[in-house]
Amino acid sequence: MLKNEILKILLAGDGGQGIQLLSDIICRSAIDQGLQAASIPNYGLEQRGGVSLSFVQVGIKEIIYPKFTKPNILLIMSEQARARVKQHQFAETKIIDIVDFKIKMDEVGVSAKSQNIFFLGMLTKMLAAMDFCNQATVLKLLEKKLGAKLDWEENKKAFEQGLLCAA
Amino acid sequence: MSHSSGQKFMTGAEIATQAAVDAGAEMMYGYPITPVTEVFTNWIKQGQKYLQTEDEIAAGFAVCGAAMAGQKAFTATSGPGHILMQDALSMAEGMRLPFVAIVAQRGGPSSGTVIYSQQEVTLACFGGNGEGLRLVYSPGTLAELYTLIRRAFNESWQYYFPAIVLTDGYTVKTRGLVDLENLKMENVVSAPLVVEGEIKHWPNIFTFEEELYSEVMKSKTDFDKITANIATAEEYQTDDAEILLIAHGIVGAATKVAVDQLRSAGKKVGLFRPITLRPLAAARLNNAVKKVKKIICIESSLGQLARIIKDELAPDIQVSFEYLQYPGLGIEIDEIVSRVSKF
Numbered sequence: 240m241l242k243n244e245i246l247k248i249l250l251a252g253d254g255g256q257g258i259q260l261l262s263d264i265i266c267r268s269a270i271d272q273g274l275q276a277a278s279i280p281n282y283g284l285e286q287r288g289g290v291s292l293s294f295v296q297v298g299i300k301e302i303i304y305p306k307f308t309k310p311n312i313l314l315i316m317s318e319q320a321r322a323r324v325k326q327h328q329f330a331e332t333k334i335i336d337i338v339d340f341k342i343k344m345d346e347v348g349v350s351a352k353s354q355n356i357f358f359l360g361m362l363t364k365m366l367a368a369m370d371f372c373n374q375a376t377v378l379k380l381l382e383k384k385l386g387a388k389l390d391w392e393e394n395k396k397a398f399e400q401g402l403l404c405a406a
Numbered sequence: 407m408s409h410s411s412g413q414k415f416m417t418g419a420e421i422a423t424q425a426a427v428d429a430g431a432e433m434m435y436g437y438p439i440t441p442v443t444e445v446f447t448n449w450i451k452q453g454q455k456y457l458q459t460e461d462e463i464a465a466g467f468a469v470c471g472a473a474m475a476g477q478k479a480f481t482a483t484s485g486p487g488h489i490l491m492q493d494a495l496s497m498a499e500g501m502r503l504p505f506v507a508i509v510a511q512r513g514g515p516s517s518g519t520v521i522y523s524q525q526e527v528t529l530a531c532f533g534g535n536g537e538g539l540r541l542v543y544s545p546g547t548l549a550e551l552y553t554l555i556r557r558a559f560n561e562s563w564q565y566y567f568p569a570i571v572l573t574d575g576y577t578v579k580t581r582g583l584v585d586l587e588n589l590k591m592e593n594v595v596s597a598p599l600v601v602e603g604e605i606k607h608w609p610n611i612f613t614f615e616e617e618l619y620s621e622v623m624k625s626k627t628d629f630d631k632i633t634a635n636i637a638t639a640e641e642y643q644t645d646d647a648e649i650l651l652i653a654h655g656i657v658g659a660a661t662k663v664a665v666d667q668l669r670s671a672g673k674k675v676g677l678f679r680p681i682t683l684r685p686l687a688a689a690r691l692n693n694a695v696k697k698v699k700k701i702i703c704i705e706s707s708l709g710q711l712a713r714i715i716k717d718e719l720a721p722d723i724q725v726s727f728e729y730l731q732y733p734g735l736g737i738e739i740d741e742i743v744s745r746v747s748k749f
Contacts, residue, residue, distance in 0.1 A: 245535065263581075266415065266581065267415060270415055270583065272411065274408060275582075276415070276582070276583065277580055277581065277582040277583075278580070278582075279576060279580045279581070280579060281581050286519065286706075302582060303547070303659045303660060303662070303663050303739070304656065304659065304663070304736075304738060304739055305576050305579075305580040305582075305656075305658045306576065306615050306736050306738065307738060308738060309740075351424060
């Protein structure tokens with residue numbers, strides 16, 4: 240992936256899992272790198288318990304159209320989200336599926352409510368390797384959002400474990 | 407790389423609210439509906455004056471009354487709410503009221519989907535029992551959403567026609583980088599349409615057909631007079647184009663990128679993107695189609711844009727039409743490139 244292309248990331252989970260938080264941090268981190276960024280959320284009609292998607296794009300070029308069919312990276316965080324994004328899975332798509340990381344997260348003590356932060360760590364590692372974000376900036380943005388909360392240390396640990404898992 | 411100091415990461419809804427604030431809007435009347443609810447909530451969060459009415463009918467007529475009193479007011483709605491608002495918009499058209507509405511299209515018919523479509527074009531342009539004497543703007547980008555809302559306030563208060571900024575759920579929900587500092591413009595001042603102490607007979611109902619005819623024809627004449635000042639379109643790579651792609655709104659913006667990709671592959675295509683749907687830049691359209699062999703209308707509806715285009719083409723222009731129509735469905739750049747490549 241060249242930096243002058245637009246990187247397309249589709250984040251999919253259940254409402255309340257923190258999908259939109261990840262989207263916001265990834266975009267703001269890319270902007271901090273001097274890149275363009277855009278995102279659009281997509282929810283169903285459900286008030287609660289529905290699928291929450293975020294179509295995220297980062298890159299040098301101006302982002303004209305907010306949605307896409309073929310993501311470069313697809314994060315799947317729940318069963319019903321997996322069903323919703325079937326049409327977005329292609330041979331060239333890098334898929335990060337929660338089922339493949341359940342054992343690992345249990346081993347390193349990532350709680351259910353910090354799973355999104357674990358995956359933010361993984362995404363950060365991948366995006367930083369392509370110069371789409373900076374690890375320190377992501378952590379700073381994350382701390383700004385969650386630093387004042389009681390479980391910050393737990394989230395920070397989940398982030399670090401995510402970084403290690405992607406390495 | 408760095409961004410300009412004025413660039414901010416904002417949603418379309420935040421941009422729309424900021425545009426209304428910068429336009430000098432004093433009041434919002436509305437009833438929440440996805441996908442424009444955030445325009446309302448952002449306006450409230452900013453501490454601006456608002457009234458949540460019992461429905462969109464009331465919101466629309468509240469804007470009519472406010473405009474008469476000289477209050478720069480606006481509303482925002484979508485889909486079924488847009489349908490209900492046609493009664494008030496029709497009154498605004500008949501009484502020549504500076505009525506400003508931000509409409510974010512959602513899928514239809516009926517409640518359809520809550521996200522996106524281009525299926526409210528006919529409703530915005532020709533809804534109600536009138537002649538479509540409205541100003542209808544179709545933004546393609548977040549920056550254009552801002553400038554067209556500013557224009558809607560200005561042109562509505564300058565020419566006394568209802569103005570609708572016809573956007574879509576994608577545009578108001580998208581968060582992107584935009585620099586509003588470079589998009590500032592002067593505001594047209596609002597004033598009461600009837601000054602205190604003045605007695606004015608100002609009907610929206612007439613006894614005689616001749617009276618109504620005279621009023622409608624006067625408005626039509628006024629509308630035709632301002633068309634040259636208001637009608638706006640983007641033409642891109644049209645000079646030597648053999649195929650002219652016509653698209654509006656966010657599909658128009660996507661088509662512009664598709665034109666570059668198709669040109670790189672040797673296809674002589676160009677874009678005509680109406681920025682105002684009412685009035686349409688018909689003179690520029692007719693000039694742009696003179697040399698082309700084919701027109702392809704691309705839209706997220708079953709021909710609502712195409713009908714307007716066909717209606718505005720000069721009778722002597724003979725050109726073949728093709729259509730890419732996806733009612734209620736977004737159209738990605740790759741899809742446009744792939745389909746147009748086959749023509």
